[in-house]
Amino acid sequence: xxxxxxxxxxxxxxxxxxxxxGVLRVVLRLDGERVVGSDVVIGYLHRGIEKLCEHRDYxxxxxxxxxxxxxxxxxxxxxxxxxxEKLMQIEVPPRARYIRTILAELQRIAxxxxxxxxxxxxxxxxxxxxYNFRERELVLDLFEDYCGAxxxxxxxxxxxxxxxxxxxxxQKVRAYCDLFESKIPEYEELLTHNRIWKERTQKIGVISAxxxxxxxxxxxxxxxxxxxxxxxxxxxxxxxxxxxxDVPIGTxxxxxxxxxxxxxEFRQSLRIIRQAIDGLPEGPILGKVPRLIKPPAGETxxxxxSPKGExxxxxxxxxxxxxxxxxxxxxxxxxxxxALPRLIKGHLVADVVALIxxxxxxxxxxxx
Amino acid sequence: MHxxxxxxxxxxxxxxALFSVGVIGVMVRRNIIILFMSIELMFNAVNINLVxxxxxxxxxxxxxxxxxxxxxxAAEAAVGxxxxxxxxxNKETLNIDEMNLMKG
Amino acid sequence: xxxxxxxxxxxxxxxxxxxxxxTARNPVHSVVFLVINFLAVAIVYIVLxxxxxxxxxxxxYAGGIVVLxxxxxxxxxxxxxxxxxxxxxxxxxxxxxxxxxxxAELTAILAYTGRNPLPAxxxxxxxxxxxxxxxQLGWLLYTTYLIPFEVASMLLLVAMIGAIVLARxxx
Amino acid sequence: MTDLFVVPLLQIVVVLxxxxxxxxxxxxxxxxxxxxxxxxxxxxxxxPHGILQPIADALKLLLKEDITPIRADRWIFTLAPIISLxxxxxxxxxxxxxxxxxxxxxxxxxxxxxxxVGLLYIVSITSIGVYGIILAGYSSNSKYPLLASLRxxxxxxxxxxxxxxMLVSVIVTTRTLSLVGIVEGQMRQHIWYVFIQPxxxxxxxxxxxxxxxxxxxxxxxxxxxxxxxxxxxxxxxxFAMFFLAEYANMIVVSAVMTTLFFGGxxxxxxxxxxxxxxxxxxxxxxxxxxxxxxxxxxxxxRATLPRYRYDQLMRLGWKVLIPVALVNLVVSAxxxxxx
Numbered sequence: 001x002x003x004x005x006x007x008x009x010x011x012x013x014x015x016x017x018x019x020x021x022g023v024l025r026v027v028l029r030l031d032g033e034r035v036v037g038s039d040v041v042i043g044y045l046h047r048g049i050e051k052l053c054e055h056r057d058y059x060x061x062x063x064x065x066x067x068x069x070x071x072x073x074x075x076x077x078x079x080x081x082x083x084x085e086k087l088m089q090i091e092v093p094p095r096a097r098y099i100r101t102i103l104a105e106l107q108r109i110a111x112x113x114x115x116x117x118x119x120x121x122x123x124x125x126x127x128x129x130x131y132n133f134r135e136r137e138l139v140l141d142l143f144e145d146y147c148g149a150x151x152x153x154x155x156x157x158x159x160x161x162x163x164x165x166x167x168x169x170x171q172k173v174r175a176y177c178d179l180f181e182s183k184i185p186e187y188e189e190l191l192t193h194n195r196i197w198k199e200r201t202q203k204i205g206v207i208s209a210x211x212x213x214x215x216x217x218x219x220x221x222x223x224x225x226x227x228x229x230x231x232x233x234x235x236x237x238x239x240x241x242x243x244x245x246d247v248p249i250g251t252x253x254x255x256x257x258x259x260x261x262x263x264x265e266f267r268q269s270l271r272i273i274r275q276a277i278d279g280l281p282e283g284p285i286l287g288k289v290p291r292l293i294k295p296p297a298g299e300t301x302x303x304x305x306s307p308k309g310e311x312x313x314x315x316x317x318x319x320x321x322x323x324x325x326x327x328x329x330x331x332x333x334x335x336x337x338x339a340l341p342r343l344i345k346g347h348l349v350a351d352v353v354a355l356i357x358x359x360x361x362x363x364x365x366x367x368x
Numbered sequence: 369m370h371x372x373x374x375x376x377x378x379x380x381x382x383x384x385a386l387f388s389v390g391v392i393g394v395m396v397r398r399n400i401i402i403l404f405m406s407i408e409l410m411f412n413a414v415n416i417n418l419v420x421x422x423x424x425x426x427x428x429x430x431x432x433x434x435x436x437x438x439x440x441x442a443a444e445a446a447v448g449x450x451x452x453x454x455x456x457x458n459k460e461t462l463n464i465d466e467m468n469l470m471k472g
Numbered sequence: 473x474x475x476x477x478x479x480x481x482x483x484x485x486x487x488x489x490x491x492x493x494x495t496a497r498n499p500v501h502s503v504v505f506l507v508i509n510f511l512a513v514a515i516v517y518i519v520l521x522x523x524x525x526x527x528x529x530x531x532x533y534a535g536g537i538v539v540l541x542x543x544x545x546x547x548x549x550x551x552x553x554x555x556x557x558x559x560x561x562x563x564x565x566x567x568x569x570x571x572x573x574x575x576a577e578l579t580a581i582l583a584y585t586g587r588n589p590l591p592a593x594x595x596x597x598x599x600x601x602x603x604x605x606x607x608q609l610g611w612l613l614y615t616t617y618l619i620p621f622e623v624a625s626m627l628l629l630v631a632m633i634g635a636i637v638l639a640r641x642x643x
Numbered sequence: 644m645t646d647l648f649v650v651p652l653l654q655i656v657v658v659l660x661x662x663x664x665x666x667x668x669x670x671x672x673x674x675x676x677x678x679x680x681x682x683x684x685x686x687x688x689x690x691p692h693g694i695l696q697p698i699a700d701a702l703k704l705l706l707k708e709d710i711t712p713i714r715a716d717r718w719i720f721t722l723a724p725i726i727s728l729x730x731x732x733x734x735x736x737x738x739x740x741x742x743x744x745x746x747x748x749x750x751x752x753x754x755x756x757x758x759x760v761g762l763l764y765i766v767s768i769t770s771i772g773v774y775g776i777i778l779a780g781y782s783s784n785s786k787y788p789l790l791a792s793l794r795x796x797x798x799x800x801x802x803x804x805x806x807x808x809m810l811v812s813v814i815v816t817t818r819t820l821s822l823v824g825i826v827e828g829q830m831r832q833h834i835w836y837v838f839i840q841p842x843x844x845x846x847x848x849x850x851x852x853x854x855x856x857x858x859x860x861x862x863x864x865x866x867x868x869x870x871x872x873x874x875x876x877x878x879x880x881x882f883a884m885f886f887l888a889e890y891a892n893m894i895v896v897s898a899v900m901t902t903l904f905f906g907g908x909x910x911x912x913x914x915x916x917x918x919x920x921x922x923x924x925x926x927x928x929x930x931x932x933x934x935x936x937x938x939x940x941x942x943x944x945r946a947t948l949p950r951y952r953y954d955q956l957m958r959l960g961w962k963v964l965i966p967v968a969l970v971n972l973v974v975s976a977x978x979x980x981x982x
Binding site: 373374377378379380381382384385386387388389390391392393394395396397399401402404405406408409412415416419420422423428429431432434435436438439440441442443444445446447449450451452453454456 | 475476479483486487490491493494499502503506509510513516517520521522524525528529532533536537540541543544545547548566567568570571572574575578579582605608609612613616617620621624625627628630631632634635636637638639
């Protein structure tokens with residue numbers, strides 16, 4: 001568009017903007033509508049969670065992890081608790097591990113539901129948004145049945161679980177799996193073979209496998225570029241080693257591939273949940289945990305696969321106090337967001353919105 | 369109230385007046401875009417003239433000419449605005465007095 | 473009497489907005505006045521029985537060419553404010569003088585040729601029956617004036633290419 | 644005097660009021676239909692099943708503070724919504740809602756004017772409407788509206804050419820520019836022109852979507868990208884005018900499509916003896932019914948499709964629609980001359 005070339009326009013997208021998923025701010029330098037440069041400004045939702053955690057005891061921290069990635073609180077809980085368990089070498093009973101897996105996968109579905117809905121909404125497909133929220137509601141109901149909360153679950157305890165599943169919950173989960181499986185084609189009908197959707201997402205924000213690794217991307221972004229890295233498969237935690245599932249990967253690394261990867265993850269999650277429900281062992285739900293959680297001196301890092309990518313916790317304990325000496329999170333949203341300036345360069349304003357959506361960030365986790 | 373009947377002369381006078389306004393615009397304004405708009409005004413004056421004659425002689429030939437005038441005006445606008453953009457890109461101004469690159 | 477009211481109203485509108493076009497400080501305002509001016513001219517065409525031309529005037533002039541003007545005005549207005557109005561080299565005197573001369577000349581010619589009174593303008597509806605004159609205009613353009621018509625289309629093509637070449641960024 | 648002034652004046656009053664009421668209820672209808680598509684209920688609170696929602700909306704918009712940004716070009720900022728609403732409303736002047744009806748002993752035509760250049764009138768009047776968007780974007784003195792108005796201009800030149808070219812091939816079939824004449828032509832030939840010019844119908848409908856800034860071409864008001872686009876800075880009644888203009892334009896496009904391709908006020912299946920009972924339904928009901936079906940398609944598309952990017956729309960316009968329109972024109976002309 002030669003006519004647009006006369007001036008460079010600085011456009012401030014966010015922190016109040018319908019498609020920056022919270023309070024992300026992107027300062028775009030535009031040539032017409034083409035992005036020639038961008039700065040991503042974060043920190044509008046910074047609450048100092050890492051520092052707060054260094055002043056709470058280990059049990060209280062679980063509550064804080066809820067508030068990082070607030071659309072997939074259960075995986076944050078799980079990641080944190082497993083890190084402490086690793087640090088203290090606590091054995092988790094198999095039933096707890098199975099239920100944790102079910103919770104994590106339900107959470108993955110809910111998070112991907114939210115992602116797909118908002119991503120489609122950003123590109124203009126309004127109906128997909130409401131369909132996804134309709135199904136996400138069912139997951140939230142399951143969580144409500146399990147722990148009483150719908151968003152910040154506090155669902156995992158160090159060493160196991162706070163509660164056993166209520167009676168009949170496994171049947172509900174089964175019914176949900178069957179229902180949800182029949183709903184996935186509805187999304188795909190609206191999007192996967194839709195010409196406009198393809199034109200809006202194919203070859204947009206391509207990132208090669210090497211670049212993706214170099215940028216430290218993880219989760220569906222990395223897999224979309226064709227790298228079959230999944231912590232669930234590579235370094236199994238919870239009960240993933242017991243289950244059969246595939247790791248979907250993309251070929252080109254564009255927005256469409258990332259979309260396909262996530263939709264396939266819906267199906268794989270259902271597969272895992274079904275296996276876990278079928279093979280749910282009997283037994284206790286809490287391992288041998290000391291009354292006062294005071295890990296020995298030392299430090300450890302443990303990562304799990306959150307819906308957004310690899311969420312890792314680093315905890316250093318001095319062995320004396322009941323609070324961590326140093327608490328650090330590797331938030332997948334934050335690391336993945338690094339790719340944004342690279343992804344949007346040379347694309348149009350409309351694609352910026354699509355690409356922010358395709359990274360799947362939660363600003364609560366980016367800023368912490 | 370009585371009016372003299374409206375003859376084509378009235379329209380010709382209107383056209384002359386409109387043309388003069390266009391001339392003033394071209395002479396007085398230095399903003400090149402306004403100059404172009406003044407030229408469009410003059411085109412329109414000519415068209416009113418042609419259409420008035422078409423009505424006078426009950427023949428569409430005047431209107432046919434007006435169609436050509438509109439076509440030429442469209443061409444003129446396209447090229448002229450292209451020149452304006454090129455000029456603006458080089459000189460960052462729209463003042464016609466600074467359009468003196470070809471002065472000897 | 474109706475035609476007189478119509479004429480004087482339209483003439484007043486056309487001249488007022490034409491003057492507004494050349495006096496407005498902000499080019500965007502000029503463009504808006506120009507559009508209104510063109511719409512009024514289109515109504516003049518309708519009064520004169522040239523409905524097709526009136527529609528072409530609105531479609532091509534008001535709807536097309538002036539959008540282009542607006543586009544360019546907005547593009548070059550992004551950084552700088554409206555053109556300074558007090559320009560030392562304004563040729564107001566010369567301009568008005570020349571315009572008055574043009575007007576006087578045209579009026580003189582009119583007065584000279586117009587000593588024998590002409591018939592009043594026929595209202596639009598009765599000019600050429602209910603079908604209008606679109607068909608006749610079409611016949612004329614595609615038979616008698618076929619060659620000029622084709623030349624005009626070539627001109628437009630050349631202008632299009634020229635505009636693209638001119639507006640393209642030179643790297 | 645009665646026929647020259649009173650009847651048209653009454654017609655204008657009736658049509659304008661009907662259109663404005665129809666527009667407000669279009670909004671409710673759209674919300675309801677989209678809600679049903681998305682397995683929701685839509686407005687339910689104001690009146691039974693939200694029937695009174697349009698009144699509540701209108702009241703809300705009237706009572707809202709009418710904000711003018713401090714650095715805005717006040718004059719144009721106020722003018723822009725008017726410019727976009729007025730063409731949308733005066734386009735109804737030539738739309739034939741029906742043939743003739745007998746009212747209090749008068750034979751009253753169910754259209755305000757039968758202009759011999761009716762089709763051109765519609766095209767040119769609606770092309771004025773885009774000024775509203777461009778000027779709104781410019782005068783708001785804000786970057787998102789500015790980008791939106793640049794998009795609107797680019798969009799206009801991309802689809803207007805294709806639409807006008809396509810209308811030429813429709814005119815080759817109809818042999819008249821008068822909308823009443825076009826319907827009468829379909830009556831004489833006993834066929835809807837959609838069966839003669841199917842490609843034109845599709846392309847014109849796509850052009851109509853672009854003309855009215857509807858999904859998938861709602862680039863100029865893409866909420867997710869430009870935070871509402873050209874009307875970002877508008878509120879209250881001025882915003883409502885843009886809103887009214889959009890829906891009035893939708894009705895215009897549907898009505899013109901109905902007239903051009905779907906037989907206007909004619910009842911369907913005129914030559915099927917079994918369907919003769921359809922004749923007893925007055926023509927204007929058929930017209931409204933057909934228009935409603937097209938409006939439903941508008942809404943349906945909005946509920947289904949994502950949004951195009953503006954360069955994709957331009958590519959669609961220049962590289963697909965214009966060549967298709969040219970080919971269609973040549974084919975229509977050949978058919979017209981040799982068959």
